[in-house]
Amino acid sequence: MDDLILQFCGINKSFFGVKVLKNVSIDIQRGHVVGLIGENGAGKSTLMNILGGVVPFDSGKLLLDGQEYAPRDPAEAAQFGVAFIHQELNLFNNLSIAENFFISGFPKWRKTPLIDRKRIRLAAQEFLAQVDLNVSPDTTVEKLSPGERQLVEVAKALSQDARIIIFDEPTTSLTTRETERLFDIIERLKSAGKTIIYISHILRDVLRLADEIVVLRDGEVVKTGPRRDFNIQTMISSMVGRYLGTLYPERASQPTDEVALEVRHLSKSGIVHDIAFSLYKGEILGVFGLMGSGRSELAQILFGLDTYDTGEIVVQGCPRNHRTPRKSIQQNMAFVTENRREEGLLMTATVAENMGLVALPRYATSTGGVIRQSLLSEAIRNTVSSLRVKVNDAFQNQAKGLSGGNQQKVVLGKWLMNYPSILIVDEPTRGVDVGAKYEIYSIINDIAAKGAAVLFISSEIEELIGVCDRILVMGFGEILGQFSKSEFNRERILQTAFREGGK
Amino acid sequence: MRIQTNHRWLLFVLRNISLLLFVFIFVAFSLFNERFASLRNFENIILASADVGIVAIGMTFVLLTGGIDLSVGATMYITGAVVALMLEDGWGLAASIPCGILAGTLWGCFNALLISRVRIIPFMVTLGTLTAGRGLGLLITQSRHISVPNEMRFGAVRLFDLAPIPVLVFALMVLVAVVILKYTPFGRQIYAMGNDGEAAKKAGLNTTRLTAAVYIISGFCAAVASIISISQVGSVSASFGRGIEFQAIAASVLGGTSLFGGVGNVFPGTVIGILLIQMIQNGLIFMRVDLYLQEMVKALVILFAVFVDAQRMSLIKRLERRNIRLEKRIARPAEAKKLEWTAWQ
Numbered sequence A: 001m002d003d004l005i006l007q008f009c010g011i012n013k014s015f016f017g018v019k020v021l022k023n024v025s026i027d028i029q030r031g032h033v034v035g036l037i038g039e040n041g042a043g044k045s046t047l048m049n050i051l052g053g054v055v056p057f058d059s060g061k062l063l064l065d066g067q068e069y070a071p072r073d074p075a076e077a078a079q080f081g082v083a084f085i086h087q088e089l090n091l092f093n094n095l096s097i098a099e100n101f102f103i104s105g106f107p108k109w110r111k112t113p114l115i116d117r118k119r120i121r122l123a124a125q126e127f128l129a130q131v132d133l134n135v136s137p138d139t140t141v142e143k144l145s146p147g148e149r150q151l152v153e154v155a156k157a158l159s160q161d162a163r164i165i166i167f168d169e170p171t172t173s174l175t176t177r178e179t180e181r182l183f184d185i186i187e188r189l190k191s192a193g194k195t196i197i198y199i200s201h202i203l204r205d206v207l208r209l210a211d212e213i214v215v216l217r218d219g220e221v222v223k224t225g226p227r228r229d230f231n232i233q234t235m236i237s238s239m240v241g242r243y244l245g246t247l248y249p250e251r252a253s254q255p256t257d258e259v260a261l262e263v264r265h266l267s268k269s270g271i272v273h274d275i276a277f278s279l280y281k282g283e284i285l286g287v288f289g290l291m292g293s294g295r296s297e298l299a300q301i302l303f304g305l306d307t308y309d310t311g312e313i314v315v316q317g318c319p320r321n322h323r324t325p326r327k328s329i330q331q332n333m334a335f336v337t338e339n340r341r342e343e344g345l346l347m348t349a350t351v352a353e354n355m356g357l358v359a360l361p362r363y364a365t366s367t368g369g370v371i372r373q374s375l376l377s378e379a380i381r382n383t384v385s386s387l388r389v390k391v392n393d394a395f396q397n398q399a400k401g402l403s404g405g406n407q408q409k410v411v412l413g414k415w416l417m418n419y420p421s422i423l424i425v426d427e428p429t430r431g432v433d434v435g436a437k438y439e440i441y442s443i444i445n446d447i448a449a450k451g452a453a454v455l456f457i458s459s460e461i462e463e464l465i466g467v468c469d470r471i472l473v474m475g476f477g478e479i480l481g482q483f484s485k486s487e488f489n490r491e492r493i494l495q496t497a498f499r500e501g502g503k
Numbered sequence B: 001m002r003i004q005t006n007h008r009w010l011l012f013v014l015r016n017i018s019l020l021l022f023v024f025i026f027v028a029f030s031l032f033n034e035r036f037a038s039l040r041n042f043e044n045i046i047l048a049s050a051d052v053g054i055v056a057i058g059m060t061f062v063l064l065t066g067g068i069d070l071s072v073g074a075t076m077y078i079t080g081a082v083v084a085l086m087l088e089d090g091w092g093l094a095a096s097i098p099c100g101i102l103a104g105t106l107w108g109c110f111n112a113l114l115i116s117r118v119r120i121i122p123f124m125v126t127l128g129t130l131t132a133g134r135g136l137g138l139l140i141t142q143s144r145h146i147s148v149p150n151e152m153r154f155g156a157v158r159l160f161d162l163a164p165i166p167v168l169v170f171a172l173m174v175l176v177a178v179v180i181l182k183y184t185p186f187g188r189q190i191y192a193m194g195n196d197g198e199a200a201k202k203a204g205l206n207t208t209r210l211t212a213a214v215y216i217i218s219g220f221c222a223a224v225a226s227i228i229s230i231s232q233v234g235s236v237s238a239s240f241g242r243g244i245e246f247q248a249i250a251a252s253v254l255g256g257t258s259l260f261g262g263v264g265n266v267f268p269g270t271v272i273g274i275l276l277i278q279m280i281q282n283g284l285i286f287m288r289v290d291l292y293l294q295e296m297v298k299a300l301v302i303l304f305a306v307f308v309d310a311q312r313m314s315l316i317k318r319l320e321r322r323n324i325r326l327e328k329r330i331a332r333p334a335e336a337k338k339l340e341w342t343a344w345q
Helices: A044-051 A074-079 A097-102 A117-130 A146-159 A176-191 A203-209 A232-240 A295-303 A325-330 A340-344 A351-356 A373-386 A404-416 A434-449 A461-467 A490-498 B005-015 B017-032 B039-064 B072-088 B093-117 B122-141 B165-183 B185-195 B197-202 B207-233 B244-254 B266-286 B291-320 B333-344
Strands: A004-015 A018-029 A033-037 A059-064 A082-085 A164-168 A195-199 A212-217 A220-226 A259-268 A272-280 A284-288 A310-315 A318-320 A333-336 A422-426 A453-458 A470-475 A478-484
Touching: A004 A044, A018 A044, A018 A195, A018 A212, A018 A220, A033 A044, A033 A203, A044 A082, A044 A164, A044 A195, A074 A082, A082 A146, A097 A117, A097 A146, A117 A146, A146 A176, A176 A195, A176 A203, A195 A203, A203 A232, A212 A232, A220 A232, A232 A434, A259 A295, A259 A453, A272 A284, A272 A295, A272 A453, A272 A478, A284 A295, A284 A434, A284 A461, A295 A325, A295 A333, A295 A422, A295 A453, A325 A333, A333 A404, A340 A404, A351 A373, A351 A404, A373 A404, A404 A434, A422 A434, A434 A453, A434 A461, A453 A461, A461 A490, A470 A490, A478 A490, B005 B017, B005 B291, B017 B266, B017 B291, B039 B072, B039 B165, B039 B185, B039 B207, B039 B244, B039 B266, B072 B093, B072 B122, B072 B207, B072 B244, B093 B122, B093 B207, B165 B185, B165 B207, B165 B266, B185 B197, B185 B207, B197 B207, B244 B266, B244 B291, B266 B291
Parallel strands: A033 A195, A033 A212, A082 A164, A164 A195, A284 A453, A284 A470, A333 A422, A422 A453
Antiparallel strands: A004 A018, A004 A059, A212 A220, A259 A272, A259 A310, A310 A318, A470 A478
């Protein structure tokens, strides 16, 4: 019964003398969905990059259909039918869907150097139909939602005749409905005989989709087996290598009754409507909302990145009408955006440069504004060690080389160096592994314990229930409900979020 | 995409701003001088646009990749110097023009080599070749002012009774450029690379070759523009082609080409841009603005237009953002107006 499409046989890989994959052997059955899980830095990405032709391996053997396979670049991997759908999609936003499918090899019209537009349109239409995407192949990718783009990427893989499709965290920017749709498509691809490798930190999804699950830890396969051998708890313990009793750290403090931030009747046409709440010092206030509920837009308005039409935002007792991020920072507000790659970090700058960014004025001399480098460096070193950012040399290494969890710590560190009294965090644990999540929750707890007010925005109910003192539920740009700690209940919160809003 | 109705006209204005600006300036100048709005003057504007327009076509290719070519004026001068010297030496048009175009294209190849192979940033490379190219031109002409023989002065000759040669060459170049950019793999790959160079590499595109190609195209366009310019001016002096890069870049940007790459087109974009710039220049002459003042006014107007363009892009983005709530209607018209006004600020 064994019909192996892909075999990793004792694969080894080192980067700069550090072993990231140690003797990895995995057999993958044709037409199965394989869930690949592990903490950041466990070697998942490296393993998939080898398969996708992004990096070569040092030793071992890779067999595709029993034949030796060693792709030199992604284009060659594609020729062998291996498609890698990255977390950040590789689509050209300014081109049409059809053009994206054929960008590396356009069919020509007769014997001219011109593109056979009719043919690419027809072909694209066919593959879009296979993923149930009902849009014209001439649509510019820019105009599609994140979920639609993901499906376009799947259709593109199909157009290149992919037999093995690798999904790396495909659901991070999808709405619940889009996620469901993607899962349906994955099921369908599976029944069409495609082999799927599915990487995700959302263990629930992996448990639901995968036929087999492979757990990587520190570059080694620690556990592999059919789905029935796993549950969430065993998945976590084999990923982390120890039994994690609690996923959420204990709160060490209680909220005070001093108001740090008050929002009154805040509205912006088409975005948010009549938002009102108070955030207290020492409190962690959760905001639950699905994609498109207005939660991130609200955060941006609060921080002054966007304007509003009516209402009031009162920070530490001072009402301010025309907010800008600079004013917000001066009032000791901090904002960790949901998109750390694009908005939170300067990816090519060093960790230290990123960390120093917000607090720079604190380290400038009062006359002349020259940076006191030694003081700054020491503060950066302290923050790096207190947040336990895993980095070889904060002053040399670029932010983009860090794992997701460590990048997020750098973003947090950047704001913490400015001692914020109001901290807004938007999806702080997205794309972050279990261990690093725990550390991020602890950091946020600490900040609250020191008297800062925290607005914690998330689409994961569990983490809000685990971390927050109070939860606001947003939907349709409105606050649909409020739950105090004693009322926390997963089902009721979800029900509230899905309720029809805005009468 | 749901867009609030009260923003629709605003979006329309913003999307077509260069066209509307064109109409607006045309009407404004026409009010000052009745002869401005004549067909004849309009032909003059197009005629004057031909050489800069051809440079702007090449510039659009470069800008689409996210690069820049500051050396186009120097490339024009080198071509002009070669052609003028050869004609002076008694070589015919049939030998001089191809040699001149070859010289200019080679200068473009030089840019291409330094940028795509040696990987120096385009801004520095072309700033360097701008200076070096001017120097080379001065060296070979000994900074002389060289007049060309009459047969080279074909700038006003009408071909097939249709239009003057410069206009026809310009139109042909626009056509070829549009076909290349829109309908060939090469063209679409330029857009892809301009959008995301890393992704283009991952998709297996030869980005080195694509990058090299656009600078060679830009050099070729500048060389052709040089020939057209000589045919109209009748001589090559030390200031030949000077400052043309500003107009060419401004024309592309006015026409909607992004300096960050990946966005823009030659037609209607760059063509509208260059006609707009020439119309401003032409109008200033009609209004008898002081010759020395003209340059400043022109630069200011272009800078202003580019500024409006930049504002427009961010505003369009804001207005097109998906709404979360579908508001029933905007409260009161007066309030809606105020909103738009604040959006402009």
